[in-house]
Amino acid sequence: xxxxxxxxxxxxxxxxxxxxxxxxxxxxxxxxxxxxxxxxxxxxxxxxxxxxxxxxxxxxxxxxxxxxxxxxxxxxxxxxxxxxxxxxxxxxxxxxxxxxxxxxxxxxxxxxxxxxxxxxxxxxxxxxxxxxxxxxxxxxxxxxxxxxxxxxxxxxxxxxxxxxxxxxxxxxxxxxxxxxxxxxxxxxxxxxxxxxxxxxxxxxxxxxxxxxxxxxxxxxxxxxxxxxxxxxxxxxxxxxxxxxxxxxxxxxxxxxxxxxxxxxxxxxxxxxxxxxxxxxxxxxxxxxxxxxxxxxxxxxxxxxxxxxxxxxxxxxxxxxxxxxxxxxxxxxxxxxxxxxxxxxxxxxxxxxxxxxxxxxxxxxxxxxxxxxxxxxxxxxxxxxxxxxxxxxxxxxxxxxxxxxxxxxxxxxxxxxxxxxxxxxxxxxxxxxxxxxxxxxxxxxxxxxxxxxxxxxxxxxxxxxxxxxxxxxxxxxxxxxxxxxxxxxxxxxxxxxxxxxxxxxxxxxxxxxxxxxxxxxxxxxxxxxxxxxxxxxxxxxxxxxxxxxxxxxxxxxxxxxxxxxxxxxxxxxxxxxxxxxxxx
Numbered sequence: 243x244x245x246x247x248x249x250x251x252x253x254x255x256x257x258x259x260x261x262x263x264x265x266x267x268x269x270x271x272x273x274x275x276x277x278x279x280x281x282x283x284x285x286x287x288x289x290x291x292x293x294x295x296x297x298x299x300x301x302x303x304x305x306x307x308x309x310x311x312x313x314x315x316x317x318x319x320x321x322x323x324x325x326x327x328x329x330x331x332x333x334x335x336x337x338x339x340x341x342x343x344x345x346x347x348x349x350x351x352x353x354x355x356x357x358x359x360x361x362x363x364x365x366x367x368x369x370x371x372x373x374x375x376x377x378x379x380x381x382x383x384x385x386x387x388x389x390x391x392x393x394x395x396x397x398x399x400x401x402x403x404x405x406x407x408x409x410x411x412x413x414x415x416x417x418x419x420x421x422x423x424x425x426x427x428x429x430x431x432x433x434x435x436x437x438x439x440x441x442x443x444x445x446x447x448x449x450x451x452x453x454x455x456x457x458x459x460x461x462x463x464x465x466x467x468x469x470x471x472x473x474x475x476x477x478x479x480x481x482x483x484x485x486x487x488x489x490x491x492x493x494x495x496x497x498x499x500x501x502x503x504x505x506x507x508x509x510x511x512x513x514x515x516x517x518x519x520x521x522x523x524x525x526x527x528x529x530x531x532x533x534x535x536x537x538x539x540x541x542x543x544x545x546x547x548x549x550x551x552x553x554x555x556x557x558x559x560x561x562x563x564x565x566x567x568x569x570x571x572x573x574x575x576x577x578x579x580x581x582x583x584x585x586x587x588x589x590x591x592x593x594x595x596x597x598x599x600x601x602x603x604x605x606x607x608x609x610x611x612x613x614x615x616x617x618x619x620x621x622x623x624x625x626x627x628x629x630x631x632x633x634x635x636x637x638x639x640x641x642x643x644x645x646x647x648x649x650x651x652x653x654x655x656x657x658x659x660x661x662x663x664x665x666x667x668x669x670x671x672x673x674x675x676x677x678x679x680x681x682x683x684x685x686x687x688x689x690x691x692x693x694x695x696x697x698x699x700x701x702x703x704x705x706x707x708x709x710x711x712x713x714x715x716x717x718x719x720x721x722x723x724x725x726x727x728x729x730x731x732x733x734x735x736x737x738x739x740x741x742x743x744x745x746x747x748x749x750x751x752x753x754x755x756x757x758x759x760x761x762x763x764x765x766x767x768x769x770x771x772x773x774x775x776x777x778x779x780x781x782x783x784x785x786x787x788x789x790x791x792x793x794x795x796x797x798x799x800x801x802x803x804x805x806x807x808x809x810x811x812x813x814x815x816x817x818x819x820x821x822x823x824x825x
Contacts, residue, residue, distance in 0.1 A: 268574045277314045285333035285492040292340035303352035319372045328504040333495035334488045338390035345391045346399025355809040366432040373405035380407045384497030396420045404438040413474040420459025428801045428808035434785040441781045521568035541592025546599040570632045585642045594654035601655040601691045640767040649681040655689030662704035669738040671729040685726035699782035
């Protein structure tokens with residue numbers, strides 16, 4: 243998937259329109275939605291799934307029965323984000339369907355059968371991240387999501403409901419919830435279905451086993467007894483019960499009462515050319531011959547606003563929000579559209595003190611220019627949470643990540659997270675004598691943003707994961723918080739991998755990049771997915787670890803994806819031919 247597409251900052255192209263040009267765009271807005279309707283009557287919002295059958299992102303399939311593809315999920319992700327930033331007055335979100343007796347039939351089978359393997363895996367990964375975002379909104383934004391399942395919910399449709407805090411199922415003797423992927427398609431619920439059934443809903447293992455092999459699903463009181471849903475409601479009382487439950491959940495919300503005025507998420511000022519993708523604070527240079535992308539994040543040119551009320555006046559141009567939106571979009575763009583650019587090299591530029599000042603403003607730590615609070619306090623939390631989710635997206639991206647720390651860099655606080663997320667980091671000792679002998683040597687600074695607000699999917703900060711099992715090392719590194727550390731100290735403390743000098747710099751960096759390009763991309767994906775998530779297992783690490791390992795593998799196997807496999811035979815009336823060997 244190559245080509246060029248310039249995203250107009252005044253009118254985001256729909257995902258489908260962009261895909262016709264060979265590049266998938268992740269920018270959209272409610273006015274451009276083809277598959278969802280968003281209505282807001284504070285404190286409740288209703289997001290209604292009404293998938294257009296002819297609205298597929300690619301040709302060759304129809305999105306019948308509220309089945310979905312990547313384009314449907316791009317709109318869902320946009321809606322989740324807009325509810326958090328544009329509508330803080332919303333305290334409960336009802337997710338339902340406009341189709342009669344159909345909630346959602348899950349991922350479109352024709353799309354999956356025809357899609358190349360990387361598309362399948364990237365699709366599942368983005369879908370997982372969007373579901374996680376729904377759960378995060380319930381947990382951290384005071385917006386409780388309720389699944390009003392008013393018809394059959396199968397596969398990814400039930401997984402969509404599983405992402406919600408509360409599941410209501412209509413009791414009409416025909417509506418059921420099901421995970422039929424194993425018996426019908428020879429694959430597994432790829433958007434966290436099995437994990438959420440056991441780890442979130444606490445369905446007993448033997449019952450979960452039966453449920454996942456029963457394609458017709460389970461409904462009525464048994465679905466409640468098995469914890470697959472929270473309640474069933476007869477059709478005559480449906481609308482009243484959903485309204486009552488939404489009002490009840492909204493009343494429990496922890497959202498501040500004065501969080502009334504949101505900020506608009508305007509179209510990104512993005513330019514996409516064959517060799518470069520750029521935003522106001524982020525630029526990516528694409529080197530196709532080397533298989534690399536060099537991503538440079540630039541600090542703001544001036545100090546942080548005096549307080550969050552002043553920051554709110556800047557809207558989505560407020561630097562931490564603007565740079566996070568750009569990074570989020572860039573990661574998705576590169577991940578989907580540039581499959582052969584396997585190594586991402588992170589650089590930063592600007593004043594570290596300015597970045598730390600913005601961090602203090604968001605966190606309201608002692609000595610900040612202005613502590614968040616009042617009507618704009620929710621915004622600081624939302625931006626920090628958005629940065630957390632974007633860095634998590636980076637963590638689970640199957641690309642090799644390198645950080646280059648040079649004079650003029652600003653790997654401090656929130657931007658230091660990019661170096662901590664990298665698989666390897668190189669920091670120059672001294673300066674480039676032949677370029678600028680009078681430059682200030684590079685430094686890194688641990689800040690408050692590195693000490694808790696931005697955890698990984700394993701629940702640890704990147705520093706905690708880095709020093710897992712090395713408490714003295716962690717204490718030594720965090721004990722230097724707030725102090726600019728030059729290469730020798732940073733390497734001694736373990737904050738960077740290597741610290742070559744001016745003489746060795748070019749050669750060591752070149753070898754690292756060329757070596758990475760010489761390895762098997764599949765093996766690197768497995769290697770990186772293991773090393774990045776040291777320590778405790780969580781529902782989130784299970785979902786992505788299993789997606790990277792067995793779901794990736796199963797999608798390649800002939801039983802599912804072969805010419806006589808279940809994905810291709812589905813709907814033809816022919817039985818799939820399975821490879822019977824258990825391996």
